[in-house]
Amino acid sequence: MPTTNRSYYIGRVKRAPHRGDAYLYASIEPLVESDPTGSQWLGPLRNSVSSFPKRGLVHWNKAPFQLQLGSLWQFTIDEHPSAVRSDQLEHFQLEDPQEPIEVLDLRGWSDEERLRSAITSDGIPLSPPPLARRVLLWLASDVYVGPLLLKPATAPGFWVLDRPDAHIDAARMPVCRLSASDINRVPLEGERWFVSPRLELGRSAGIQNWTSDAQVTRSILTRLRKMDPDLVRAIGVTESVFREYLDHVEGGRMGSADPAVERARADRLRGVRDAIQRDEVLLTEAVEALLGTEAVRTEVQSQAHAKIDGEVHSRRAEIDAALSDSTKELARVQDILNAKRTEVAALDAALLEKRGELEAKVASFDQEVSARLEEIARRPEAIFAETAVMRAVLTPGFARPVGGGNGGVPAYPPARAVSRQVRDFGESTLELGDETDVRRALAVHAGASALSLQAMLSLHAMFVSGAAPVVVGSYAYDLLRAYASAVAGGRLHWIPIGSSTMEPYDLLGRFDGASGRIIPSPSGLLDVARDATQSGRLHVVVLEGFNRAPCEAYLSPILEAAQAGRLGDALRVIPLANPELISGDDPYREVARLVWPSNVLIACLPSDGSVTLPVPPSVWRFVALVDADDRDRTQLPSVPAENGVAPRTEIPPTLWKESVATAQAHAAHDRDEVTTVARALSLSARDARDAVRVREVLCANGLPHGDATSVALVATLIARSGSDAKAIDEGLRTAGVAVPSWQTIRAEAQRLRS
Incomplete structure (x- = not known):
């Protein structure tokens, strides 16, 4: 190092040269300064900007391009640069640059052997971590090892020996002894030790092996x-x-x-x-x-042979002892096997005997059957009489004769009369003449099944107004079945929806190119649509567990087509196949481009299982919610059925079309309070029109205006809205409408959305 008295600095590289620059230079930020003689480090530089007005930085002319950004360097300052320099360098120039040596105080490691093992393998914790690249290790024996380089270990906060400085071998690591004045404490990002600026480490006081x-x-x-x-x-x-x-x-x-x-x-x-x-x-x-070595190898082989011979002799004795017990066990098992063989032989003989008996009985049965057939051919009236007797005995509707007389009297109506109560499509139905008959039929069937009349009327209002009802509650299916018996002659089609249902064709059918025919789905929905198109009769389709499959994929197109069919829009159809490719004798040719018939009513029953999907907004705009249990409402009186049995009735096609047309016409009238609530809940005018239609149908069926408005708002607007409870309360208050207990339907809607 130079012998003149000059101040030294420790600084950090703030700008490093880039490979390919025409002019290589760096900028250094001074951090620590020495005394004027350069023999001791004083501490941090208080105000580098005032000492070095050019942004508090020192210019390093012709800096090496491999200089690392952020590295520490020790240097002096040339404060009087030549005025004739052609490259116009900065005023403060860096001179005599070299990397400072940081001293790591490891005297806390009393076991130096353990320290060497740790720092050369997994590493040691250092806090604060070293800043300088070159370090000396200050050991408990008061010697200094190095300079050497460290690198971060795998564990956070641990450092491991990288290699010695320069070309020193780790097995010949130099050791030196320093005085107290040779190292200085420097507060730089924590308390640290640095070798004094002018110190020359000089001759080594020995070497140590610091390899792993x-x-x-x-x-x-x-x-x-x-x-x-x-x-x-x-x-x-x-x-x-x-x-x-x-x-x-x-x-x-x-x-x-x-x-x-x-x-x-x-x-x-x-x-x-x-x-x-x-x-x-x-x-x-x-x-x-x-x-x-030959001597060791010979000795090892000799001992190995002796060990092997001993193990072989020991194992042979163990095997002989084990085989002795196994031989006895084998003899015992052989005796058991012989006894089992004797038992099997006896069972075979018994089986042969039973087989002979069975064959004899079969032969006897054949003879009896032949004789019986001959008797039937000779006297057929006898077998008919016996059949009638057996039927009378086994049928619950008949009783045995009681007392005297010329025979028994049936305790119940004859079987033909009882069968009318069985709800199948083959039973004859009564046509309803007008809306009054419809209301009475709904009331009768609600009463016969112990269901809520208001829920029945709400369901009817949604079907007439064009909304697809999503029915919730423990009596959901019962309500739909009773409704189908009241207005559709019992024509209810229950279709369970599986998680594999992905598109409308899974419910309707698909085109088979090989045969040129439409293959209908096992659900039978395509047959329902075809029959409804031809006959004009009402059909109720129930999609059980509609939310097990993605509704947006399979249900939305059907609901779109259903709405289009109701409005007479023949353009929105469900294309099952190209009519030109279908065989001429295919019975489904006429529904190749299916226009959804308005007399096929779709209802949905949600699944409460864990494997369900959220109902998306594209489906909510077509549906309304009905609580079959009609919780939180006063029950309306129903009309009792004669003999407790409600006759099956149906709405004729002309009356159904008139009801739908009337509902569409009602939508153009008073919408003030409904529209106010729809706006408050951020719903569209279409949602408001749907609610108005439901309300008007309910009013036409005898519900007071206030009750009809309450049902319509809850079933459509509140069910379709994603607003919170506060917004709903505010919207109802603004419209001046009293809607009691709307929370039940909202909770069901929220569950279906999640």
Whole structure:
């Protein structure tokens, strides 16, 4: 270093040169300054901008391009640059740059061997982490090892030895002793020690081996292979062999090797004996070193043969003893097997006997059947009489004769009369003449099934107004079945929806190109649509568990087509096949482009299982919610059915079309309060029109205006809205409408959305 008295600085690189720059320079931010003589570090530079007016930075002319951004450098300042420089450099120039040496105080590691093992393997924790690239290790023995380089270990906060500085071998790490004035405490991002600016480390006070335990051991094994094989005959590698090696080192019998290096290696050896015992790979190498000698190999082979002979003799005795017991067990098992064979033979004989008996009975049965058939052919009236008797005995509707007389009297109506109560499509139905008959039929069927009349009327209003009802509650299916018996002659079609239903064709059918025909779905929905188109009769289709499958994919197109069919829009159809490709005799040719018939009513029953999908907004705009249990409402009186049985009735096609047309016409009238609520809930005018239609149909069926408005708002607007409870309350208050207990329907709608 220069001998003139000048201040030194430690700074950090703020701008590094880039490869390819025409002019290589760097900018350094001074952080720490020394005293004017450059012998001691004073501390942090208080105001670098005032000391170096050019942004508080020092210019480094012709900086090396490999300079790392953020690295620390020690330097002096040229404060009087030449005025004739052609490149117009900065005023403050950096001179005499070199990397500072940071001192790491590791005196807390009293066991230096453990320190060397740790820092050369998994690393040691350092807090604060070192800033300088070159470091000295200050050990508990008050010596300094280095300079050397560290790098971050795998574990956060741990540092491991990278390599010595310059070209020093880690096995010859220099050791020096420094005075108290040779190192200075510097507060830089924590308390740190740095070597004083002008200190020359000078001649080493010795060397230490700072290679890893594995490297030390392998170097020792290399030396072992060069020694006399007679010295390493013992198999106890980890103790006896290395003890012999240490004796050679201490006795100076290592030939021409560097004594200082051998002593450093011996020092490390004492600290890695335990590592050798724990390291299977190193132990294997040590054993291979021993087995390389003829004497050890011969001794090992001799002992191995003796050990093998002893093990063979011992195992043979164990096998003989085990076989003795097994032989006895085998004889016992053989006796059991013979007894079982005797039992099997007896069972075979018994089976043969039973088979003969069965064949005899079969032959007797055949004879009896033949005789019976001959008797029937001869006297057929006898078998008919017997059949009538058996039917009378087994049928619950008949009783045995009681008292005298000329026969029994049926305790119940005859079977033909009872069968009229069975709800199948073959039973005759009564046509309803007008809306009054419709209301009475709805009331009768609601009463016969112990259902809510208001829920029945709400369901009817939604079907007439064009909304597809989503029916919730424990009586949901019962309500739909009773409705179908009241208005559709019992024509209800229940279709369970599985999770594999992905498109309308899964419910309707698909075109088979090979045969040129439409293959209908097992659900039968295509047959329902075809029959409804031809006959004009009402059909009620119930989609059970409609939310198990993606509604937007399979249900939305059907609801779109249903709305178009109601409005007479023949353009929105469900294309099942190209009519030109369908065989001429295919009965489904007429529905190849299906215009949804307005007399096929769609209702949905949600699933309460865990495998369900949210109902998307594209479906909500077509549906309305009905609570079949009609919770939180006063029950309306129903009309009792005669004999407790409601006759099956149906609406004729002309009356149904008139009801639908009337509902469409009602939508053009009073919408004030409904529109107010729709706006408050951020719903469209279309939603408001749907609610008005439902309300008007309910009013036409005898509900007071207030009750009809309440039902319409809850079933359509509140069910379709995603607004919170506060917004709903505010909207109802603004419209001046009293809607009691709307929370039940909203909760059901929220459940279907999630």
